[in-house]
Amino acid sequence: MKKISVFFVTAILMIAFTACNGAKKTEAPAEQQPVKTDSVTNVAPAAAQDSVAAAAPATPAVNPADMLKSFQAYVKSYGEAYNNITKDPNKFTELSGQSQQKVAEMEQIKGQLNPAQLQAYQKAVELLIKINKGGK
Numbered sequence: 001m002k003k004i005s006v007f008f009v010t011a012i013l014m015i016a017f018t019a020c021n022g023a024k025k026t027e028a029p030a031e032q033q034p035v036k037t038d039s040v041t042n043v044a045p046a047a048a049q050d051s052v053a054a055a056a057p058a059t060p061a062v063n064p065a066d067m068l069k070s071f072q073a074y075v076k077s078y079g080e081a082y083n084n085i086t087k088d089p090n091k092f093t094e095l096s097g098q099s100q101q102k103v104a105e106m107e108q109i110k111g112q113l114n115p116a117q118l119q120a121y122q123k124a125v126e127l128l129i130k131i132n133k134g135g136k
Contacts, residue, residue: 001134004096008132011100012125015107064112068121071106074098075124075131082131099128 078099081092106121113121 005132005134008096008099009129012103012129012132015100015104064109065117067106067109068113068117068124071102072120072124074102075128079127079131096132099132103128 074095078092078095081088081095085092103125106125110118110121
């Protein structure tokens with residue numbers, strides 16, 4: 001159990017360091033639609049759309065406030081699963097596997113949160129770390 005906790009804490013710290021370091025992930029290229037070559041007018045707008053799509057950052061599909069609420073609900077259910085680990089170890093294992101992904105998603109939108117939301121996020125992360133340390 002301690003090894004798993006150490007792994008999660010290490011992963012969270014690595015994610016936080018990467019986010020603070022300013023390292024940028026390369027995004028996968030968007031699917032390209034076939035371009036008609038019948039006329040010059042069809043080719044130019046398609047090229048312009050591709051350059052605009054490449055220059056514009058991807059917008060989140062979900063509102064940051066909703067993602068924060070979802071993250072807080074996840075941390076709450078993860079804590080409950082930890083408290084009831086003897087009754088349902090599979091649920092705890094499933095939720096612990098999602099921990100890194102959830103934190104990574106929140107780290108991506110962290111800059112869009114207002115100060116109150118940022119404070120709520122920090123509390124949720126501290127609770128998550130506490131759970132990973134064994135609830136001590």
